[in-house]
Amino acid sequence: MSPTLRQLIWVGRLEGLSLLILLGIAMPLKYLAGEPLAVRVVGMAHGILFLLFCLALFRAMTDEKWPTRRAALGFVASFLPFGTFWFERRLRDGSRAP
Numbered sequence: 001m002s003p004t005l006r007q008l009i010w011v012g013r014l015e016g017l018s019l020l021i022l023l024g025i026a027m028p029l030k031y032l033a034g035e036p037l038a039v040r041v042v043g044m045a046h047g048i049l050f051l052l053f054c055l056a057l058f059r060a061m062t063d064e065k066w067p068t069r070r071a072a073l074g075f076v077a078s079f080l081p082f083g084t085f086w087f088e089r090r091l092r093d094g095s096r097a098p
Helices: 003-033 037-063 068-077 083-092
Strands: none
Touching (some): 068 083
16 A cells, blocks of 8 residues: 555544544534533544545545546545445455446
8 A cells, every 4th residue: 555545544543533523523522411512623624634645546546546426425525424434445445446
C-alpha cells in the first residue's frame, strides 16, 4: 500500500472517530448537561481533521490517479457516521469504488 493511501486511511480513522465523539458524546453533553465547551473543543478538532481528510483525499486522487467519482464517494462518506471506516474497508478490500 502506498504512503499516500496509508496517510488517507489514518486521517480517515481520526476524522471518523472525531465525528463519532462529536455526535455521541459532545452533543449530548451540550444539550442534555448544558456543557457547550465539549462541542467547541471536539468540534474544532473535528473541523481540522475534516480539512486534513479532504487534503489527503485530494492527494490520493491525484497520486493514485483515481476517477473523480471515487474521491467524491470518499468525500460524501466523511459526512456520515462510520462513513470513513466504510470507505477504508472498500480501499483495503481492493474494491475500486464506482
